[in-house]
Amino acid sequence: MTQSLKMALKSLSGNKMRALLTMLGIIIGVMALVVLVSLVSGATGSITSMVSDLGSDLLTVTVSDDKGDPIKLSTLTEWSEEEGVGEIAPSASTSSTAKYSSTSESITVYGTTPSYYNVEELNLLLGRFLLTTDVDDNNYVCVINETTATDLVGYLDCVGQEISIDGMKFTIIGVLEDSDSSLTVAFSSGSMVAYIPYTTLLRLSSSVSTDITEFYVSAADEEDISTAETAITELLMERFDEDEDAFSVSSQSILGDTLNSITTILTYLLGGIAAISLLVGGIGIMNIMLVTVTERTREIGIRKAIGATRGVILRQFLIEAVVICMIGCSIGIFLSWLILELVSIVTASMGLTFGMNASVVVVSIVFCFIIGVVFGLYPANKAAKIKPIDSLHYGG
Secondary structure, three states, X not given: OHHHHXXXXXXXXXXXXXXXXXXXXXXXXXXXXXXXXXXXXXXXXHHHHHHHHOOOOEEEEEEOOOOOOOEOHHHHHHHOOOOOEEEEEEOEEEEEEEEEOOEEEEEEEEEEOOXXXXXXXXXXXXXXXXXXXHHHOOOOEEEEEHHHHHHHHOOOOOOOOEEEEOOEEEEEEEEEOOOOOOHHHHHHOXXXXXXXXXXXXXXXXXXXXXXXXXXXEEEOOOOOHHHHHHHHHHHHHHHOOOOHHHEEEEEHHHHHHHHHHHHHHHHHHXXXXXXXXXXXXXXXXXXXXXXXXXXXXXXXXXXXXXXOOHHHHHHHHHHHHHHHHHHHHHHHHHHHHHHHHHHHHHHHHHOOOOOOOHXXXXXXXXXXXXXXHHHHHHHHHHHHOOOHHHHHOOOO
């Protein structure tokens, strides 16, 4: 075996350019497989992390038909005491015009309760969020985001200032950090947003009903969102006469599961395409090995004449095919690592990093070995079957 390996390496070194061109198909195939799958894997990890940061323990409930038994604020308070359920916060919104001094801007106003802060995992920079007394007393107070503070008021530390929303004066009691920590904040990032008591929104906008049609639910245990989902679904089914079409309950974890399914399919598709490249490279190796067998016909005859068996000849040419594949695989893996490092440097500013996927590297090595064996077997077998007398008379 060692002797066959040495002879294979000697044969390759004797014609370096042809060997390199033969490996090119394998190199490109390995690079395609490793780079593409690693990029998808890295992007999936980053996106999944972003989705997870939005809060995987959050349920969104939308009511489309209340069956004459609408949900009120008191109803949500009762439901928040159910086992497995954390906090519940209603949400209603309207588009308004906000004014401060001579500045006037369009703003999205959300009506909610104090629970919204924890449910949506918001972050305060200054001041405080809404209190229960603000909701009970219909106080004209608001919590704004960074964008509203800087673009409308003109500076961040604006707690205590008054702004006008649709002609009604509101006192700023807090400023929220602009971040992607919640789905609502993520979608409104860069927009002007204000949060006011739910009861106050009812007075501000005639288009908002006293009947709650949308609310958010957090799980008592972040690791057990299913219990909260089951509890809320049972309460809604009981209230709406077992009509599951009257409402919908969605979880952000479903978004993550769907994303994982899509990226898994994408990974397999890209891996399949790259595998085709490797097969093409294998065909190229078989073609060159057939040429090599023809060129070395006299050598084969001489070796057989001095005692080399059919198995020895078969093993020699098979090892040559495998060696070509494995060297090409090694070069492809190295170049893949280099490309991924360069891509990571370029995308570092976007918070994306791409590392080499260890599993796909192993798959590449195994696949290249199999290709070497499969596509080298026919040329090796052809060489082994050459008769000594025919090869010695060969004049090619």
